[in-house]
Amino acid sequence: MTRKLLTGNGAAAWGARLAQADYIPAFPITPQTEIIEDISIWIDRGEMDARMVTLESEHSMITAAGSAASSGVRVFTATSSQGLLYGMEMIYTVAGWRAPFVMVNVSRGLSSPITLESDHNDIMAARDSGFLQIHCATCQEVCDSVLMAFKLAEHKDIRVPAIVNLDGFYLSFTREPVNLPDSDKAAAFVGEFDPENLQFKGSAPLSQAMAVLGGGPYSYFRYEAHLAVQRALSVYDEIADEFADTFGRHYDIIENYQMDDAEYVFVMVGSFATKAHDAVDSLRDAGWKVGLARLRVFRPFPQERIRQLLKGRRAIAVIDQNISMGMGGVLHSEFATALYGQKDAPAVLASFIGGLGGRDISQQEFYEMINELKQAADKGVCPPARLLYTQNELTEIRKLQAIAQVEHAEINQK
Amino acid sequence: MIKESPVHFHRMKDMPSTHLLGTGTPMCAGCGALEALHNMYDILGEKTVFVNAAGCMTLLSVYPFTPFRGGWLYTSMASAPAGAQGVRDAMDILLEKKKLSEDDNMEVVVLTGDGSAYGMGLSSTSGAMDRNLNFIYLCYDNEGYGNTGQQYSAATPHAALTSTSKGSHGYPGFKKDLFSIWAAHHPAYVATIIAAEPLDLAKKIEKLQTMKGPRMLIALSPCPTGWDYDPQLSVEIGRLAVQTGVWPLKEYIDGKVVHTKIPKKTKLGQRTPVEEYLKLQGRFKHLFHPQRDEQGIAEIQARIDAYWDKVTS
Numbered sequence: 001m002t003r004k005l006l007t008g009n010g011a012a013a014w015g016a017r018l019a020q021a022d023y024i025p026a027f028p029i030t031p032q033t034e035i036i037e038d039i040s041i042w043i044d045r046g047e048m049d050a051r052m053v054t055l056e057s058e059h060s061m062i063t064a065a066g067s068a069a070s071s072g073v074r075v076f077t078a079t080s081s082q083g084l085l086y087g088m089e090m091i092y093t094v095a096g097w098r099a100p101f102v103m104v105n106v107s108r109g110l111s112s113p114i115t116l117e118s119d120h121n122d123i124m125a126a127r128d129s130g131f132l133q134i135h136c137a138t139c140q141e142v143c144d145s146v147l148m149a150f151k152l153a154e155h156k157d158i159r160v161p162a163i164v165n166l167d168g169f170y171l172s173f174t175r176e177p178v179n180l181p182d183s184d185k186a187a188a189f190v191g192e193f194d195p196e197n198l199q200f201k202g203s204a205p206l207s208q209a210m211a212v213l214g215g216g217p218y219s220y221f222r223y224e225a226h227l228a229v230q231r232a233l234s235v236y237d238e239i240a241d242e243f244a245d246t247f248g249r250h251y252d253i254i255e256n257y258q259m260d261d262a263e264y265v266f267v268m269v270g271s272f273a274t275k276a277h278d279a280v281d282s283l284r285d286a287g288w289k290v291g292l293a294r295l296r297v298f299r300p301f302p303q304e305r306i307r308q309l310l311k312g313r314r315a316i317a318v319i320d321q322n323i324s325m326g327m328g329g330v331l332h333s334e335f336a337t338a339l340y341g342q343k344d345a346p347a348v349l350a351s352f353i354g355g356l357g358g359r360d361i362s363q364q365e366f367y368e369m370i371n372e373l374k375q376a377a378d379k380g381v382c383p384p385a386r387l388l389y390t391q392n393e394l395t396e397i398r399k400l401q402a403i404a405q406v407e408h409a410e411i412n413q414k
Numbered sequence: 415m416i417k418e419s420p421v422h423f424h425r426m427k428d429m430p431s432t433h434l435l436g437t438g439t440p441m442c443a444g445c446g447a448l449e450a451l452h453n454m455y456d457i458l459g460e461k462t463v464f465v466n467a468a469g470c471m472t473l474l475s476v477y478p479f480t481p482f483r484g485g486w487l488y489t490s491m492a493s494a495p496a497g498a499q500g501v502r503d504a505m506d507i508l509l510e511k512k513k514l515s516e517d518d519n520m521e522v523v524v525l526t527g528d529g530s531a532y533g534m535g536l537s538s539t540s541g542a543m544d545r546n547l548n549f550i551y552l553c554y555d556n557e558g559y560g561n562t563g564q565q566y567s568a569a570t571p572h573a574a575l576t577s578t579s580k581g582s583h584g585y586p587g588f589k590k591d592l593f594s595i596w597a598a599h600h601p602a603y604v605a606t607i608i609a610a611e612p613l614d615l616a617k618k619i620e621k622l623q624t625m626k627g628p629r630m631l632i633a634l635s636p637c638p639t640g641w642d643y644d645p646q647l648s649v650e651i652g653r654l655a656v657q658t659g660v661w662p663l664k665e666y667i668d669g670k671v672v673h674t675k676i677p678k679k680t681k682l683g684q685r686t687p688v689e690e691y692l693k694l695q696g697r698f699k700h701l702f703h704p705q706r707d708e709q710g711i712a713e714i715q716a717r718i719d720a721y722w723d724k725v726t727s
Binding site for chain 1: 460461463465472473475476477480482483484485486487488489490492493494495496497498499500501503504505506507508511513514517518519520537538540541544545
C-alpha cells in the first residue's frame with residue numbers, strides 16, 4: 001500500500017491502472033481531462049500496459065468503449081457533462097449490448113447557461129440507461145470504487161457497464177491523501193476479465209446487437225437488463241465485503257452517519273455530503289437528533305434498504321444537486337417512490353434543491369433545513385420544495401443584471 | 415490479414431462461385447446495395463466483422479437470424495467507424511497478448527448507407543482515417559435516406575425527386591463529392607464501385623486486401639423503391655450509370671486518382687447520353703413528362719461532360 005496525495009481525477013486514473021484496464025478510448029473535457037492525461041503519461045512511460053486512443057467525440061468514444069468490451073477486452077473511459085450528453089445515444093446503446101466496462105463521470109452542470117462547475121444533472125440524465133451508478137464523496141472512494149465497479153460490471157450475473165461519479169472541482173481538483181492498493185492485490189481482487197460470449201473470432205461466428213421486431217422480444221431484452229441491474233445490489237454487498245477483507249475499507253450501498261437514533265435525516269449523494277456530515281456534528285452538539293444517509297449506489301436503486309433505514313423517522317430532507325424542470329429534485333421523487341404507502345414511512349419527505357453549478361450549500365442552510373423539517377413534522381404537513389438561494393446571492397445577481405442593462409443600453413446607443 | 419496474392423480476377427469466370435451471405439434477408443427485390451455486399455463478402459470471406467450504421471442494412475440481422483457467417487455489430491447512425499475502432503483495437507490487444515490466434519483474426523468492415531456516410535457519420539469516418547484505422551469501409555449509396563422512404567440526403571443527385579423534394583424540379587442541390595473528401599485524408603485506398611460491374615469491384619476488393627489502413631469504398635446502389643423503377647432493371651441501370659459517365663469508377667491510391675473504367679464513346683464521339691440512364695427512373699420522370707425538359711437534361715449532361723473532359727484531357 002502506498003499513500004499518495006491525489007486529486008479525484010488522479011484517484012480515478014489510478015483505479016483504471018490498478019484494475020489493469022486494457023483499453024482507454026478517450027476524449028478531453030473539463031473537469032475530467034486530467035484522468036486521460038495521467039493515463040497517457042503512464043502508457044508512454046511503460047508504467048501501464050494499455051492502449052489509449054483519442055476519438056473525435058464522446059459519442060464515438062462510448063461506441064468504441066462498448067465495441068471493444070464486446071470484443072473481449074477490459075475498457076475504462078471517462079467523461080463529464082456535455083460529453084456525457086453528447087454520447088447519450090450510445091450510453092443507452094452499449095448498456096443494451098450488455099458490454100461491461102467502467103466509465104468515470106466527473107459531474108458538471110449542464111448547458112445552458114454553460115458552466116464548468118459541478119452539479120448532478122449530467123449523471124441523472126444517465127439514470128435510466130442501464131449503467132450502474134456509484135457516487136463518491138472522497139478521493140479514496142473514487143479509486144476504490146473504480147476497482148469495485150469493474151468487478152461488479154463484469155460479474156457473471158450482471159454484465160452491464162458502470163459509471164463511477166465524482167463531483168467536478170470539489171473532488172476532481174481537490175487533493176486528498178489516498179491509500180493506493182498494492183497493484184498485485186488490486187489485480188487479484190478485480191480478477192481477469194472473462195469476456196464470456198463477448199468476442200469476435202474467426203472460428204466462432206457471432207452477430208451482436210441485432211435488431212428485434214415487435215414488442216415481445218424488445219421487452220424481454222429490456223426486462224433482462226433491468227433485472228440484471230437489480231441483481232447488482234446483492235452482488236455489490238459481496239464485493240464490498242471482499243474489498244473490506246482485502247483492503248480494510250468498507251463501503252455500504254448507503255453510507256450512514258449518526259443514523260441510529262436520528263429523528264431527522266439528510267439524504268444526499270456525492271461530495272457535498274461531507275458538508276452535511278459537518279452540519280450533523282454541529283446540530284448534534286446543539287441537541288438535535290439528526291443523521292445523514294448518503295446514497296452511494298444510485299443504480300440499482302436500493303428501495304427496500306431505504307424503506308428499512310427511514311422507517312419511523314420524523315422527517316427527511318432530500319437534498320438534490322439537480323433539477324428536473326417543472327418537477328423538482330430527481331432524488332426526492334425516487335425516495336418518494338420508495339417510501340409511498342409504506343408502513344411507518346416518515347410523514348415528511350421535504351425537497352431541497354441546491355448546489356447547482358458549483359453553488360455552495362452552507363452550514364447555515366443545513367440548520368435552516370432542520371428548522372423547517374421540525375416545523376413540518378410538528379404540523380404533520382410536508383412543505384413545498386425549496387430552491388436554496390440566499391438574499392446575498394440575489395443581491396449579487398441583481399448587480400450583474402444592472403451591469404448587463406447598462407452594457408446593453410450603451411451598445412444600443414452606438 | 416494482408417494478402418500478397420496477384421490479381422486473380424481477370425474474367426467473370428474467375429469470380430467466386432460460392433455465396434457467403436445467407437438468403438432470405440428483408441432487403442427489397444433488386445437491391446443494388448445487397449448485390450454489392452454479396453460480391454464483396456464472397457471475396458473477403460467469412461473472417462469479417464461487419465460494424466453497421468443505421469440504414470437499410472440494419473435489418474439484415476434481426477434476432478434470431480443473421481445472414482453473416484462471421485461477425486456483426488450494429489452500432490448507431492453516427493458512429494460505426496468508432497465501433498470498428500473498438501473492435502480492431504480490442505482484437506489487436508488480444509493478438510498481442512496471445513489471447514487471440516492469428517488464425518482467428520478478422521477483417522473489420524464498416525457498413526453504412528449514404529445518409530450516414532455523407533452526413534451524420536462523416537465526423538467519425540474522418541476521425542477513423544485520421545487515426546489510420548486498419549479497416550474497410552463500404553458506403554452503399556442509394557442517394558437518399560432509403561430506409562425511411564427516400565428523403566433527399568447529401569448524396570442525392572441534382573433534380574431527383576425524393577419524398578422531401580417532390581416539386582416540379584426535384585432536388586435543387588448537388589451530390590456531394592465524398593470520394594474527394596475521403597481522398598483528402600490520404601487514406602490507404604479509396605474507390606468507387608458498383609455491383610453491376612462485378613469484375614471491377616472484385617479487382618478493387620482484391621487490391622485493398624493487400625493493404626493496411628483505411629480502405630474506403632462507395633458503391634452506387636440502384637434502389638428500385640427509392641429511384642422508382644422495376645427491380646429487374648437494377649443491373650441495367652447500374653451499367654448505364656457507368657456507361658453514361660454518371661458514376662465514374664475510380665480509385666485513389668498513393669496520392670493519385672486513376673479511373674478504372676472510362677466510358678466508351680460511340681463512332682460519333684459521344685458517350686451514351688445520360689438520358690438513357692435518367693429515363694428509366696421514376697425519380698427523373700419530370701425531365702421527360704409531360705414534356706421534355708431540354709434545358710434540365712442538357713445541364714445534367716454538361717456536368718458529366720465537364721467531369722470527363724477533365725479526366726481524359
